[in-house]
Amino acid sequence: MWQDILETFEGALPFIKTFGLIALKIVILLVVGYYLSRFVAKKITIALESKDKMLANFLAQVAFIGINIAIIIAALGTAGVQTHSIIAVLGTAGVAIALGLKDSLSSVASGIILIILRPFVHGDMIEVGSLMGKVEAINLFNTTIRLPDGKLAILPNRNVSQANVINHTDLSQRRIDIVFGVGYESSIDMVKLIAINVLEHNACVDLKRGYFVGVQDMGASSLDFLLRFWVEIDCGIVEVRSHILESLKVNLEANGIEIPFNKLDVNVLKAQDAPLRVQNTLENIVYVDTKGVESK
Known part of the structure; x- marks a missing residue:
């Protein structure tokens, strides 16, 4: 019995040696290929990361997957599988795979487009x-x-x-628009000077690009001003806007400028007095044109 087992083992020994050698080659090929793909991906990342981090990450992934696919095909070839047949089968199955994974493949193509168009x-x-x-x-x-x-x-x-x-960060600056209201009895020139003073005392405001301060609308209970200016994004858009609003409120109140709330004034006139009062009001209207010339 033992003699039969020994003879069988000796007969199978060449096959075992051949199979073991092939298996060893495949294992070495897969292990070396895996670490090679990681090495190449890492080198691509190091070489391009300082210039373009997204491009480096994308190309590193492509290289890692591509090398591993090539290694797997090579390992199958080492095992005796006809790689030409594999490629032919993959090509035939590619249509079905593409249809089944059209959304995923579309995302891959879109990723390439995003990398190219940037x-x-x-x-x-x-x-x-x-x-x-x-x-x-x-x-x-x-x-x-x-x-x-x-x-x-x-x-x-x-x-x-x-x-x-x-x-939002294509430029290093961003324009901010702020609308604030003051009482109708407030001096327009004074409000403008206060707003300009607030802008000029904020280091994040780019005065070289200019700014705009002017009346935007005549609201129901306030004279609405528009404050438009440019700031550096690095300063923080939310932070600069908040600081400008806080500074505006403090300076307007310090100069006696009212910041009104929504209100509605109702004047009740007697019927016999109304025509006379309206007539007197119309007779005393004064018009001030843009040049400051008064006329009645």
């Missing part, structure tokens, strides 16, 4: 539909955006490429 880069504050946040990465299948509250939004690349994207 509507935004890493760190840009963008608005996509109802979402707004900082771009963290463009991956093979999705784009990740960090929302202001810290949440991470993961959007398919095809959705991003087809949406209306608003880039």
Whole structure:
């Protein structure tokens, strides 16, 4: 019995050696290929990260997946599988796979388009539909955006490429519009001087780009002014706007300028006095044109 087992083992020994050698080659090939793909991806990231972090991340993923696919095909070839047949089968099945994964493949193509056209880069504050946040990465299948509250939004690349994207950090500056109201008895010139003084004392306001201060509307209970100016994004849009509003309130109150609330004044006249009072009012109207010339 033992003699039969020994003879069987000796007969199978060449096959075991051959199979073991092939298995060892496949294992070595897969392990080396995996670490090679990681090494290449890391080198691509290091080489391009300082210039373009998103491009580096995208190309690193492409290189990692591409090398691993090539290694797997090579390992199958080492195992005796006809790689030409595999490629032919993959080509035949590619149509069915493409139909089944059309959304995923569309996201891959959209990611390539986003990398080429570059509507935004890493760190840009963008608005996509109802979402707004900082771009963290463009991956093979999705784009990740960090929302202001810290949440991470993961959007398919095809959705991003087809949406209306608003880039809030394309320029290093942003224009801010502030509307504030004062009482009708307030001096327009004084209000303008106060607003200009507030702007000129804020280091984040770019005075070289100019600003605008003027009456925007005559509201129901206030004279509404528009304050329009440019600020550096690095200073913080919310912070600068808040500081300007606080400074406006303090300076307006310090100069005796009323900041009114919504109100409605109702004057009750006697029937016999109304025609006379209205007539007297119309006779005393004074018109002041833009040149400051008064006429009755």
